[in-house]
Amino acid sequence: MSDAPADIDALIDLMARLPGLGPRSARRAVLHLIKKRGQLLRPLAEALTRVGETARECLRCGNIGVADLCDICTSEKRATGEICVVEDVADLWAMERGRAFKGRYHVLGGTLSALDAVGPDELRIPRLIDRLADESVTEVILALNATVDGQTTAHYIAEQIEGSGVAVTSLAQGVPIGGELDYLDDGTIHAALKARRAF
Numbered sequence: 001m002s003d004a005p006a007d008i009d010a011l012i013d014l015m016a017r018l019p020g021l022g023p024r025s026a027r028r029a030v031l032h033l034i035k036k037r038g039q040l041l042r043p044l045a046e047a048l049t050r051v052g053e054t055a056r057e058c059l060r061c062g063n064i065g066v067a068d069l070c071d072i073c074t075s076e077k078r079a080t081g082e083i084c085v086v087e088d089v090a091d092l093w094a095m096e097r098g099r100a101f102k103g104r105y106h107v108l109g110g111t112l113s114a115l116d117a118v119g120p121d122e123l124r125i126p127r128l129i130d131r132l133a134d135e136s137v138t139e140v141i142l143a144l145n146a147t148v149d150g151q152t153t154a155h156y157i158a159e160q161i162e163g164s165g166v167a168v169t170s171l172a173q174g175v176p177i178g179g180e181l182d183y184l185d186d187g188t189i190h191a192a193l194k195a196r197r198a199f
Contacts, residue, residue: 008034060131062107062124064089078104081138085128085157087111087145091181095143098189103141106131111149112156125157132166142170142199145180158199169196 004012008030015026033041057063058070065071072078082103086092092105108123120126131137140161144150158168171192181189 061105063092083137084141084143086143094181098186100190100193111153113149137166139167168199170199171196
């Protein structure tokens with residue numbers, strides 16, 4: 001708690017819950033917003049309200065958009081038979097920044113984790129398996145983070161797809177062990193996607 005009014009303290013507390021912001025950073029951010037209320041605070045509040053009312057999860061892939069199906073899922077140009085599997089929306093957006101992949105995506109919503117009691121049904125793995133037949137998928141690209149949980153999830157998915165006739169590949173060079181897609185530069189993602197190999 002600080003000596004600030006309760007409403008401002010509440011805003012600082014909410015901001016401190018955001019990734020990458022602690023109490024001090026949140027306090028600095030809120031003070032800056034208040035000083036620039038006309039240029040920043042009011043437009044930010046309006047944008048947050050709009051996004052809160054319109055943003056939704058794509059029913060097919062799990063991306064964030066403003067309709068039941070996102071722009072990628074509804075684009076006929078993206079119907080290549082390739083599905084790129086990622087852990088979360090930030091990873092999808094990182095892949096899109098590289099502009100190397102022209103297919104569709106599937107956002108799992110996390111990784112398998114026995115410690116956290118996250119099994120296949122808590123993720124979108126069953127929905128991914130359903131999509132293979134529904135969308136005439138020819139290749140599944142596993143673009144999961146190079147962490148223990150990411151690789152465990154990749155192996156599980158590969159086992160589920162085995163024998164279906166769908167090729168399973170994974171990102172290759174350029175993705176460091178322990179690295180996360182959202183922190184990689186566009187060139188690294190592009191090279192990793194181009195050099196994918198059989199899983």
